């Protein structure tokens with residue numbers, strides 16, 4: 001679905017990414033974590049074509065949609081009209097209307113289709129945004145910290161909504177987050193990037209089925225392990241590998 005071959009990127013003299021290679025399978029959910037400013041958003045900008053890599057090659061199949069944290073609903077349109085906006089690819093009006101109702105239901109917004117964004121709670125607005133994004137049926141979703149502005153409780157519920165939505169309509173997802181708990185509970189694979197110029201420091205593949213409880217001991221162990229790798233809480237752990245993850249050091 002997505003392939004990066006030896007991708008490097010500079011902004012003028014600033015080397016941001018160095019020799020990043022990655023293959024993402026169809027339907028896979030890949031989370032990318034790493035130090036602030038290491039180049040995570042740049043990686044998504046390269047995949048979406050906003051930036052061109054200085055070196056290397058990127059290819060992807062199917063339609064692609066990028067969602068940024070700050071992307072909001074259009075305030076002068078109702079929830080239904082906001083979702084409608086991304087459905088121009090559907091051939092008939094009745095298909096578009098049916099798709100809207102389906103996603104209002106999936107995101108538990110039935111009855112709120114005619115509300116304007118300011119008439120919704122923060123969590124409902126996020127669900128409406130998720131409905132808008134997922135109703136568009138993009139094959140590849142690039143999500144850049146989509147939940148980072150939310151309080152913890154709403155973030156938990158949005159993770160759940162995203163899992164439910166992907167169960168209904170599987171998409172390939174590349175998800176950038178600062179939140180290690182979010183990465184570990186959601187992703188099929190977690191990529192840890194190094195300090196800039198970013199390389200892939202390690203790859204972890206949790207074997208637990210999704211949705212994963214934040215209180216599961218294996219989730220906690222993997223978070224601790226990544227904290228160690230990123231040197232956020234002291235030196236990287238030595239000794240045996242976390243049993244449920246594979247680690248590849250490039």
Ligand SMILES: Nc1ncnc2c1ncn2[C@@H]1O[C@H](COP(=O)(O)OP(=O)(O)OP(=O)(O)O)[C@@H](O)[C@H]1O
Pocket residue numbers: 011014016034035036037038039040041042043
């Ligand atoms: N358009 C640009 N022009 C020049 N430099 C840029 C541009 N975009 C990003 N940078 C720089 O590239 C580096 C990586 O930025 P990027 O936003 O990709 O990092 P990030 O890992 O997503 O950061 P954060 O975790 O803080 O969101 C930073 O030093 C940033 O200042």
